[in-house]
Every structure is written in structure tokens, then in C-alpha cells.
Amino acid sequence: MTALLSFKDVWVEYGDKIVLERINLTIEEGAFVSVIGPSGAGKSSLLRLALGQEAPTRGTILLDDIPLAPECGPDRGVVFQHYSVFPHLTALGNVMFGLECAQSPLLAKLTGAARRQAREEAAAMLEEVGLKEAMHSYPAQMSGGMQQRLAIAQALIKRPRILLLDEPFGALDPGIRNDMHQLITRLWTDYKLTVIMVTHDIGEAFKLGTRVLTLDKWRHDPHAPHRYGAKVVYDIPLERNKQESLSQDDATQPLSIVPDDAGITIDRFDNN
Amino acid sequence: MRWVNRHVSRSRSAMMGAIPIVLLVVLYLVIAAERHAANPSDKILPLPGAMVEAMWGLLFVPDQLSGRLLFWADTLASLQRLFLGLGISTLSALLVGLLLGLLPPVRATFGTLVTGIAVIPPIALLPILFIAFGLGETAKVALIVIGIAPFMIRDIAGHVAALPREQILKAQTLGASTWQLMIRVALPQVLPRLIEAVRLSLGPAWVFLISAEAIAADIGLGYRIFLVRRYLAMDVILPYVAWIALLAAVLDMILVWTNRKAFPWAHGGRR
Numbered sequence: 001m002t003a004l005l006s007f008k009d010v011w012v013e014y015g016d017k018i019v020l021e022r023i024n025l026t027i028e029e030g031a032f033v034s035v036i037g038p039s040g041a042g043k044s045s046l047l048r049l050a051l052g053q054e055a056p057t058r059g060t061i062l063l064d065d066i067p068l069a070p071e072c073g074p075d076r077g078v079v080f081q082h083y084s085v086f087p088h089l090t091a092l093g094n095v096m097f098g099l100e101c102a103q104s105p106l107l108a109k110l111t112g113a114a115r116r117q118a119r120e121e122a123a124a125m126l127e128e129v130g131l132k133e134a135m136h137s138y139p140a141q142m143s144g145g146m147q148q149r150l151a152i153a154q155a156l157i158k159r160p161r162i163l164l165l166d167e168p169f170g171a172l173d174p175g176i177r178n179d180m181h182q183l184i185t186r187l188w189t190d191y192k193l194t195v196i197m198v199t200h201d202i203g204e205a206f207k208l209g210t211r212v213l214t215l216d217k218w219r220h221d222p223h224a225p226h227r228y229g230a231k232v233v234y235d236i237p238l239e240r241n242k243q244e245s246l247s248q249d250d251a252t253q254p255l256s257i258v259p260d261d262a263g264i265t266i267d268r269f270d271n272n
Numbered sequence: 273m274r275w276v277n278r279h280v281s282r283s284r285s286a287m288m289g290a291i292p293i294v295l296l297v298v299l300y301l302v303i304a305a306e307r308h309a310a311n312p313s314d315k316i317l318p319l320p321g322a323m324v325e326a327m328w329g330l331l332f333v334p335d336q337l338s339g340r341l342l343f344w345a346d347t348l349a350s351l352q353r354l355f356l357g358l359g360i361s362t363l364s365a366l367l368v369g370l371l372l373g374l375l376p377p378v379r380a381t382f383g384t385l386v387t388g389i390a391v392i393p394p395i396a397l398l399p400i401l402f403i404a405f406g407l408g409e410t411a412k413v414a415l416i417v418i419g420i421a422p423f424m425i426r427d428i429a430g431h432v433a434a435l436p437r438e439q440i441l442k443a444q445t446l447g448a449s450t451w452q453l454m455i456r457v458a459l460p461q462v463l464p465r466l467i468e469a470v471r472l473s474l475g476p477a478w479v480f481l482i483s484a485e486a487i488a489a490d491i492g493l494g495y496r497i498f499l500v501r502r503y504l505a506m507d508v509i510l511p512y513v514a515w516i517a518l519l520a521a522v523l524d525m526i527l528v529w530t531n532r533k534a535f536p537w538a539h540g541g542r543r
Contacts, residue, residue: 051441051445053441071444072441072444072445073444073445073447074445074446074447076445077445078441078442078445080438080441080442082436082438083436083438083439084438084439084442085442086439086443086457086461087461087537087538088460088461088535088537088538089537097443097446097448097456098446098447100456101443101446101447101448101449101452101456102447105449105451105452106451107455108448108452108455108456109456138536138537139537140537151442154442154446155442155445155446158445158446158447160445
């Protein structure tokens with residue numbers, strides 16, 4: 001396991017409001033990192049940093065030991081809660097998009113043999129996420145769960161170094177969410193993915209992750225609450241073999257808790 | 273049952289839609305007949321017979337001076353101006369709208385200018401157009417373009433800028449360049465909106481067309497109406513107005529139909 005993505009003393013500030021402070025993190029290849037924390041604690045800011053949508057105010061972010069440009073690139077895939085598929089393309093077109101962009105810089109359209117090959121590759125990827133039957137449907141004809149499956153397939157066809165998930169299952173009902181958990185775990189294992197997932201659902205974070213990060217403000221100035229940002233208050237590695245333990249009840253699993261330097265303990269049955 | 277919940281079937285809705293139109297026609301006929309009973313040579317509200325007679329000459333008898341069938345020549349000239357104006361406006365709206373909406377530096381540079389042009393009343397520019405382009409076709413087409421293009425550009429730019437940020441980011445994580453984003457993500461998604469913008473601009477485009485023709489032209493639907501106005505020729509004006517309304521309605525229907533057929537994804541996937 002080698003370090004894939006590292007944050008070195010990263011701060012995010014908007015004006016005089018500090019959102020994240022002193023983030024020092026190393027994410028290893030093959031990790032499934034769940035990020036939880038209360039609303040406004042900078043979970044999404046952290047993801048935006050990794051995505052390159054935003055640059056840190058201070059500090060550096062390294063991907064494979066190279067500083068990350070503040071721009072999205074094909075080495076990082078992303079799935080948002082909403083709007084991450086293109087409504088004007090069919091499922092197949094959505095998945096082929098990444099291949100077309102890479103192979104045809106001018107028109108982003110393929111013809112002939114290249115097109116057939118891209119089609120086959122995309123079709124295989126759609127089958128992988130269980131959308132074989134819906135290959136020629138438009139997103140508007142799909143349910144929320146199917147759209148998220150499509151968004152995942154679309155991202156995975158580029159074989160990204162890291163897959164970033166921003167509350168990907170937040171809008172789905174519990175049954176579908178469970179199916180999606182199994183899907184993402186299978187893909188994570190099969191494709192040896194590195195995943196960072198932001199979620200509001202603590203159960204989901206512990207169920208899927210090999211490591212759970214909790215972001216929160218760790219000190220509070222009542223006169224200027226915006227002057228202290230959030231940092232990683234718990235960093236909990238979960239030593240479990242995900243492939244086998246997925247179906248088991250999480251509450252019965254022993255959690256190995258490594259508190260941060262603050263020395264706070266966590267109530268694991270009534271998680272925050 | 274509450275009125276908001278009353279569903280009207282298709283056939284019934286067509287019937288209900290016809291009622292006010294028929295009533296209006298009947299009302300017109302009654303009043304016209306009354307006026308003619310009092311004054312047989314009344315010109316203000318002509319009877320249908322008089323309209324047919326007046327239009328017959330324009331439709332089927334060549335004009336003594338030019339040898340043209342005036343009604344068809346008028347229609348052709350007006351539609352040509354209208355389509356040229358609409359075409360130029362649509363293309364520029366697509367091009368400028370995409371650039372303005374998608375590229376922040378372009379928006380910062382030209383956004384204010386486009387807004388500034390859009391708030392000038394186009395008719396106020398008509399004298400300038402006549403001075404610059406003469407009294408020919410160019411000035412009339414230019415008036416239509418100046419009248420509707422800024423609105424369309426702003427509409428398209430706004431629509432592109434309102435595309436979800438997530439889509440733009442996602443496309444970049446899939447390796448799309450700015451150019452690829454423009455032609456594969458923004459352009460196709462803005463096309464249904466473009467057709468909608470053309471539809472909404474049809475009304476103003478007709479206004480500018482008729483205005484330009486009324487002021488300086490020697491042929492055209494607007495020219496004819498304003499010409500025969502001098503003789504109180506309501507028997508020509510009314511059929512011409514009805515004809516303009518029919519043309520506008522047909523264009524509108526064609527655009528709606530095209531939008532539904534060409535972009536099923538924008539209508540819930542239904543065809």
C-alpha cells in the first residue's frame with residue numbers, strides 16, 4: 001500500500017471564514033475512505049479539493065507525489081448526488097463520452113471500428129453495473145438508483161486513480177441504497193479502486209469504508225465562530241475484509257478506534 | 273368538482289377552443305350587417321363578400337403596373353425577410369450564447385455590451401439602419417436581427433450558464449476539453465432551448481418586420497396593409513391580418529413539433 005493522495009497542512013478559507021484548517025492526510029492506494037461530519041464541517045470542501053474544483057488557500061495536495069492542479073482531470077472520477085449524467089445522451093452515450101473525448105479531440109465522436117470498440121467497452125461496463133437492459137434509455141426515463149449506477153459506470157470507464165463520491169446514495173430509498181452498497185463494494189474490489197466517499201449516513205460510512213474520517217470544528221470561539229475551521233477529529237481505520245463482512249450487521253463488529261490527538265472517545269452505538 | 277381538477281379531453285378541448293372564435297366571427301357579422309343596413313357603402317366593417325372580391329384581385333389577377341400577383345409577392349417578400357432575420361439571429365444566438373454562457377472571461381468582456389444593446393429599443397435604431405444600409409432589404413433584415421438577437425443571445429447564454437456545475441465538472445473528469453465541453457455537452461443541451469427562443473421571438477420579429485415595411489418598402493405584407501389604409505380598405509387589411517396570424521401560428525406549431533421530435537430526451541424520453 002503506497003500513498004496515493006496526500007494533504008499537507010491544507011487550509012481552506014472563504015474571506016475571513018475558515019472552513020478547513022491544518023488538514024494532514026495520507027490516503028493509500030486501495031483505501032475506501034468514508035468522510036462524515038455535521039453539515040458545514042467542510043466535508044464537501046475536502047472533496048472539492050481532491051477533485052481540483054477548488055485550490056487550497058494554504059498547503060499542498062499531492063497526487064502520486066505530484067502537486068494537484070486546481071482543475072478537474074481524467075485521473076479523478078466523480079459521482080455527485082444529482083446531475084452527474086448527461087440528460088441528452090442515452091446510457092450508452094453517457095458511458096462512451098469519456099472514450100470519445102480521449103480518442104477524438106476535435107469532434108469527440110468516433111466512427112467505424114473505433115466506435116464499435118468503444119461501444120463494446122461501454123456496453124460491458126453498463127452490464128457490470130446492471131444496466132444492460134436500459135442501455136438505450138435516456139436518464140429522464142431512469143429511476144434515481146439507475147442514474148447513479150450510470151454515473152458510476154461513466155466514471156469507471158476512464159479507470160480513474162481515485163473515485164470521489166459526494167453523497168452518492170443520499171437521495172435513494174433504503175432498499176436501493178443497500179443494492180448500491182453491494183455494487184460499489186464489488187466494483188471497489190474488482191477494479192482495485194481507491195474511493196473517497198462523503199456521506200451523511202454514519203451507518204453507510206462504517207459499512208463501506210476501510211477508514212472513516214470525521215471532520216468537525218475542534219474548538220469554538222463564541223464571539224467569532226467562523227474563525228475556527230474544521231479538521232479531522234477522528235481517523236478510524238476499520239480492519240475488516242470487506243468482501244466477506246458486507247452482509248453482517250455492523251453494530252456487532254468490534255471497532256478499533258484510534259482517537260485523534262484531542263483524546264476524545266467515541267460512542268459507537270449512538271454515533272454522534 | 274373544483275375547477276383546477278377538471279380534466280378536458282382532447283376532442284372536447286378542440287371544441288371548447290372553437291367556441292370563442294366562432295362567437296367573435298358571429299358578432300362581427302351581426303355588427304357588419306347592421307352597419308350595412310344603415311349605410312350600404314360602409315367601408316369600416318366589410319362583409320365577407322366584399323373581402324373575397326377585394327382579395328380575389330390580389331390573389332389571382334396580375335398587377336397592372338408590375339405584372340405580379342400582389343398577395344403572393346407580398347407574402348414571399350415578407351417571409352424572406354423574416355426567415356433571413358430569424359436565421360441570422362438564431363445562428364448568432366447559438367454562437368455568442370454558447371461562448372458567453374460557458375467561458376467566464378468572454379462573459380466578463382462582452383456580457384455588459386450585450387446587455388447594453390439588448391435594452392435599446394430597436395425601433396429607435398431604425399433611422400440609423402436606414403442611413404447606414406439604405407432603404408433596401410438589408411435595413412429591414414437588420415432591424416429584425418437587432419430586435420430579437422440580443423434577447424435570444426441572453427436567453428441562450430443564461431441557459432448555458434445555468435447548466436448544473438456538476439455536469440461541467442463531470443465532463444472534465446471524463447477528459448473533456450473546453451471545446452469538447454462546448455460541442456458535446458453545452459451545444460446539444462441548448463438546442464431545445466434555442467427552438468423555444470425562436471418561438472418566443474417570432475412575435476417581436478413580426479412586429480419589427482411590419483414596422484420596417486410600413487416605413488419604407490415597395491412590397492410586403494406590412495407595406496400592403498399600410499398602403500391600403502389610406503383608402504380605408506378594411507376588406508384587404510382584415511384578410512391580410514388573418515393571413516399573418518395564420519402564418520405565425522403555423523410557424524409556431526412547426527417549431528413545437530420539431531422540438532418534440534428532435535429532442536426526445538428533453539421531454540421525458542417520449543416521442
